[in-house]
Amino acid sequence: xxxxxxxxxxxLVGTTIVLAIILFGIVGPALTRDPLAYNPYNIAKPPxxxxxxxxxxFGEDELAQLCTGTRNSLMIGAIAGGxxxxxAVLVGGIGPYKGGLVDEIANAFTNxxxxxxxxxxxxxxxxxxxxxxxxxxxxxxxxxxWPWAARCIRSQVLTLKERGFIxxxxxxxxxxxxxxxxxxxPNMLAYIIIVFVVSLSIAVLTEAGLSMIGLGPDPSTSVxxxxxxxxxxxxxxxxxPWDLWWCFIPPGxxxxxxxxxxxxMHNGMDEVFNPRLRRV
Amino acid sequence: xxxxxxxxxxxxxxxxxxxxLIVTFIALNxxxxxxxxxxxxxxxRMIPPGTTDEGRLKLKDELEKYFGLNKSxxxxxxxxxxxxxxxDLGYAVMPGYSFTPVVDAVMSKLPYTLVLxxxxxxIGFFLGNWIGARAAYAKGKxxxxxxxxxxxxxxxxxxxxxxxxxxLLAVNARILPTGGTFSPRxxxxxxxASFKDALYHYILPFLTLLIITTGGWATGMRxxxxxxLDAGYILYSRQLxxxxxxxxxxxxxxxxxxxxxxxxxxxxxxxxxxxxxxxVFRWDxxxxxxxxxxxxRDYFMMLGTFILTMVVVVLGNFLVDVAYAFLDxxxxxxxxx
Numbered sequence: 001x002x003x004x005x006x007x008x009x010x011x012l013v014g015t016t017i018v019l020a021i022i023l024f025g026i027v028g029p030a031l032t033r034d035p036l037a038y039n040p041y042n043i044a045k046p047p048x049x050x051x052x053x054x055x056x057x058f059g060e061d062e063l064a065q066l067c068t069g070t071r072n073s074l075m076i077g078a079i080a081g082g083x084x085x086x087x088a089v090l091v092g093g094i095g096p097y098k099g100g101l102v103d104e105i106a107n108a109f110t111n112x113x114x115x116x117x118x119x120x121x122x123x124x125x126x127x128x129x130x131x132x133x134x135x136x137x138x139x140x141x142x143x144x145x146w147p148w149a150a151r152c153i154r155s156q157v158l159t160l161k162e163r164g165f166i167x168x169x170x171x172x173x174x175x176x177x178x179x180x181x182x183x184x185x186p187n188m189l190a191y192i193i194i195v196f197v198v199s200l201s202i203a204v205l206t207e208a209g210l211s212m213i214g215l216g217p218d219p220s221t222s223v224x225x226x227x228x229x230x231x232x233x234x235x236x237x238x239x240x241p242w243d244l245w246w247c248f249i250p251p252g253x254x255x256x257x258x259x260x261x262x263x264x265m266h267n268g269m270d271e272v273f274n275p276r277l278r279r280v
Numbered sequence: 281x282x283x284x285x286x287x288x289x290x291x292x293x294x295x296x297x298x299x300x301l302i303v304t305f306i307a308l309n310x311x312x313x314x315x316x317x318x319x320x321x322x323x324x325r326m327i328p329p330g331t332t333d334e335g336r337l338k339l340k341d342e343l344e345k346y347f348g349l350n351k352s353x354x355x356x357x358x359x360x361x362x363x364x365x366x367x368d369l370g371y372a373v374m375p376g377y378s379f380t381p382v383v384d385a386v387m388s389k390l391p392y393t394l395v396l397x398x399x400x401x402x403i404g405f406f407l408g409n410w411i412g413a414r415a416a417y418a419k420g421k422x423x424x425x426x427x428x429x430x431x432x433x434x435x436x437x438x439x440x441x442x443x444x445x446x447x448l449l450a451v452n453a454r455i456l457p458t459g460g461t462f463s464p465r466x467x468x469x470x471x472x473a474s475f476k477d478a479l480y481h482y483i484l485p486f487l488t489l490l491i492i493t494t495g496g497w498a499t500g501m502r503x504x505x506x507x508x509l510d511a512g513y514i515l516y517s518r519q520l521x522x523x524x525x526x527x528x529x530x531x532x533x534x535x536x537x538x539x540x541x542x543x544x545x546x547x548x549x550x551x552x553x554x555x556x557x558x559x560v561f562r563w564d565x566x567x568x569x570x571x572x573x574x575x576x577r578d579y580f581m582m583l584g585t586f587i588l589t590m591v592v593v594v595l596g597n598f599l600v601d602v603a604y605a606f607l608d609x610x611x612x613x614x615x616x617x
Contacts, residue, residue: 112299112306115544115548117548119553119555120585124314124582128582208439209437209439209556212439213556213559213571215574249444252444256440259435260435260436267431267503
């Protein structure tokens with residue numbers, strides 16, 4: 001399966017960009033200044049040699065903010081995506097495997113949650129919890145974003161079930177747990193990883209949106225891509241917040257590149273698993 | 281006469297209606313539970329800082345009595361439902377609303393949100409699918425360019441795209457306003473001047489939403505059409521010598537059906553997106569209302585806006601399903617499917 005994936009150009013390009021951005025988030029913060037350093041002599045200055053991406057409302061280095069923000073946003077995304085995946089595998093995986101009533105209940109539950117307007121719900125939950133840490137926000141996003149992943153996992157398990165080898169394993173007297181570990185999981189692994197990465201990217205997008213309107217973690221202590229946008233929206237240094245273009249273009253650009261790369265990677269994988277789509 | 285419940289169409293709609301009633305019931309129960317299960321007490325936050333300990337306790341007692349929180353949980357639950365069924369969502373305590381009923385306050389803002397959501401839902405759907413189908417049929421560089429453009433349009437963070445458009449068109453080019461629903465110092469009324477002024481402020485939020493949704497539909501439709509163009513019936517018809525135009529209409533008709541099922545999810549996303557965009561553009565809809573309610577800690581208003589958003593979403597989903605039942609011949613006639 002991995003050999004097939006590597007042959008897809010879309011998958012390769014997408015994966016490379018995603019990995020590059022993750023690397024940027026890991027290495028960047030170690031090479032840049034303190035992202036929260038207050039500097040009254042350099043408030044809201046456009047890019048210069050000393051500050052390649054300029055400075056913000058409090059004279060903080062925007063490049064340092066971008067590196068740390070990318071790292072923190074990816075961390076929030078990973079926790080949220082991980083939780084969403086865990087729920088998705090439980091709800092979407094066990095249902096079709098067990099079949100019957102369990103499947104009906106799990107599927108109905110997913111369908112019900114899918115109708116909920118998730119962003120308004122998330123806004124409400126975040127507003128009620130006034131003390132929000134990065135982890136708490138990540139858990140909230142994870143708890144509200146699993147239905148899509150559950151659906152993907154469910155359809156994948158259903159197609160796996162159609163293929164004979166699971167029946168063969170069952171007939172040969174394998175225990176349920178062993179079938180899941182030895183037969184289903186290896187076939188699901190690549191799929192689960194991609195669904196996780198997509199969930200992660202959606203969580204990063206949601207986090208930045210929530211933080212931007214002031215419902216993320218405390219923007220004065222935790223730097224995320226969304227908190228950078230928050231300080232642009234609530235700028236005290238410019239007549240119009242949009243004048244501080246060096247403060248909001250880079251975080252959005254990184255988000256866009258990341259999301260597009262994840263989409264292309266996902267699309268490339270779809271074409272591999274679904275050969276009729278490959279004819280482009 | 282035939283029993284009306286035996287029609288597959290009626291059956292489908294009843295089933296969907298029941299499903300959405302269950303969804304609403306679960307969601308409303310959830311609304312009851314959220315403030316009661318979550319850490320932190322809203323009552324504590326309503327007490328102004330600087331109150332003495334004695335006054336604090338007294339005020340807390342009074343407020344709990346006022347909101348009925350001194351009663352047992354089961355009584356609170358019954359009260360919650362009786363208030364809801366009477367359409368009573370409490371009174372707004374935030375500044376500028378001076379105890380107007382929450383329902384009235386939200387209803388007065390709802391049109392501003394729907395005027396963005398509904399046109400974008402339909403125009404985005406038709407425009408996106410039209411572009412996507414053509415992109416599937418075009419070959420080579422043109423097809424690739426449309427693909428990457430629509431992927432970027434659909435994947436870019438909508439709130440950031442709004443900021444970029446504001447920066448380019450409102451701050452630099454100065455051709456569109458930087459936000460608001462009406463110009464400052466403009467007194468809106470029911471006349472042409474107000475309509476023109478609102479329209480002028482409407483363009484940017486509308487364009488932002490439309491470009492993002494159109495991109496999403498176009499990417500989806502392109503791959504659905506590609507999938508159909510490779511199907512046996514198209515290959516066979518081509519061998520028979522059907523015209524390209526005819527083949528395309530066959531492929532499109534089959535490709536668009538699954539797209540309709542995406543309308544539900546698109547509606548849910550659109551409502552959330554609109555709420556956040558309203559904050560960026562200071563557009564006077566329920567998103568901005570929610571944020572003001574959150575900032576002034578008005579719990580009635582926060583829960584009220586969510587409940588009414590929920591009702592709108594559920595109703596919209598139901599209408600989309602009814603429309604789908606009309607369009608899908610399998611449901612309309614009850615054969616196959």
